[in-house]
Amino acid sequence: MASTDATESEERTTDASDTDRSEATAPPEEYDGPLLQTDGLVKRFGGLTATDDVNLDIEQGERVSLIGPNGAGKSTIINLITRRLDPTEGDIRFKGQSILGLNPHEVVQRGMSKSFQQASIFPTLTVRQNARVAALAAEHGSFRFNFFRHRDRFSEVEGVARETLEAVGLWDQRESPAEDLPYGDKRRLEIGIALAADPDMLLMDEPTAGMSPEETHATVDLIEEVKEERGLTFLLVEHDMEIVFRVSDRIVVLNRGSVIAEGPPEEIRENPDVQDAYLGGVEL
Numbered sequence: 001m002a003s004t005d006a007t008e009s010e011e012r013t014t015d016a017s018d019t020d021r022s023e024a025t026a027p028p029e030e031y032d033g034p035l036l037q038t039d040g041l042v043k044r045f046g047g048l049t050a051t052d053d054v055n056l057d058i059e060q061g062e063r064v065s066l067i068g069p070n071g072a073g074k075s076t077i078i079n080l081i082t083r084r085l086d087p088t089e090g091d092i093r094f095k096g097q098s099i100l101g102l103n104p105h106e107v108v109q110r111g112m113s114k115s116f117q118q119a120s121i122f123p124t125l126t127v128r129q130n131a132r133v134a135a136l137a138a139e140h141g142s143f144r145f146n147f148f149r150h151r152d153r154f155s156e157v158e159g160v161a162r163e164t165l166e167a168v169g170l171w172d173q174r175e176s177p178a179e180d181l182p183y184g185d186k187r188r189l190e191i192g193i194a195l196a197a198d199p200d201m202l203l204m205d206e207p208t209a210g211m212s213p214e215e216t217h218a219t220v221d222l223i224e225e226v227k228e229e230r231g232l233t234f235l236l237v238e239h240d241m242e243i244v245f246r247v248s249d250r251i252v253v254l255n256r257g258s259v260i261a262e263g264p265p266e267e268i269r270e271n272p273d274v275q276d277a278y279l280g281g282v283e284l
C-alpha cells in the first residue's frame with residue numbers, strides 16, 4: 001500500500017509558529033503557469049535515494065497519475081509535495097511560488113488538499129460533524145484555535161459541509177457516527193473531507209486501496225464526477241491500472257525514484273520500458 005507516511009525523524013523541519021513568512025510568500029492574484037512544479041526533487045533516506053531528480057509540471061485542470069512498482073518513490077513524492085517531508089535537494093512550486101517554507105496546513109490553505117487514509121476522520125463524530133470540522137479547518141488552518149471565534153460563520157460552514165456530503169453521496173448517512181460507516185463509505189468521507197477545503201488541487205494516495213469491487217466502482221465514479229463537475233486538478237497514486245487509464249489525462253511512471261516515462265494513457269500502455277519496469281513485461 002502506498003501509504004508510507006513520514007516518520008518522526010524524517011519529518012519536515014519548518015517552525016509551525018512562523019506565520020509572517022507565509023504572508024510574505026502569498027501567491028499572486030493572477031497566475032496562469034503550471035499549478036504544481038517540482039524542480040530537481042531529490043529525497044535521500046540515509047544512503048537510499050527514494051526520489052531522484054524528479055521534475056513534474058502539472059497544469060491547471062490536468063489529471064495526472066503517478067504509477068510505478070513498490071518502492072518506486074510515489075508516496076515519498078506525495079509526502080514532499082504536502083510538506084510532510086523536506087527534500088534533500090530541489091524545489092516545489094505551487095501556483096508559481098515555492099512552498100518549501102510552508103507547513104502542511106499552510107499548503108492546504110493555498111489550495112492543495114490530500115485525501116488521507118483514515119487519519120483525517122474523527123471516528124466518534126457524525127459524518128456531518130466531520131464535514132463541518134473539515135470545512136472549518138480548511139478555512140482557518142486549524143479548527144481548534146478558531147472554532148469559537150468564528151461561530152457566526154456557522155451557516156457558511158454548514159453549507160460547505162452539506163455540499164460536500166452530497167457530492168460524495170453521504171448526505172443520507174449524515175447523522176451516523178463515522179466509525180459505523182462501511183469501509184468504502186469511510187474512504188469516500190476522506191475524499192469529502194479533502195474536498196471540503198475547496199482545493200485547486202487534490203492529491204489522492206491509493207483512494208481505492210482495500211475496497212470491494214463495488215466500493216471501488218463507486219469511488220471511481222465519484223472521482224470522475226469530481227473531475228467533470230469541479231474541473232479539479234489532481235495527482236493520483238494508484239496501483240489499479242484500470243482506474244489509472246480511466247481517469248488520467250497524463251501518466252507519470254516512476255522507477256527507483258526516477259521518472260522513466262510520461263504521457264497520455266494510450267502512449268504509456270504501449271511503452272515497452274514501462275511494461276518491463278512496471279510489470280516485468282506483462283502487457284498493461
Ligand SMILES: Nc1ncnc2c1ncn2[C@@H]1O[C@H](COP(=O)(O)OP(=O)(O)OP(=O)(O)O)[C@@H](O)[C@H]1O
Nearest residue numbers: 001002003004007045050070071072073074075076
Ligand atoms: N521514512 C522513511 N525512512 C526510510 N526509508 C523510507 C522512508 N519512506 C520511504 N522510504 C524508502 O524509500 C523508497 C520509496 O518508498 P515509497 O513509499 O515512496 O515508494 P512507493 O512507490 O510509494 O511504494 P509502494 O507502492 O510500495 O507504497 C523505499 O525504498 C522505501 O523503503
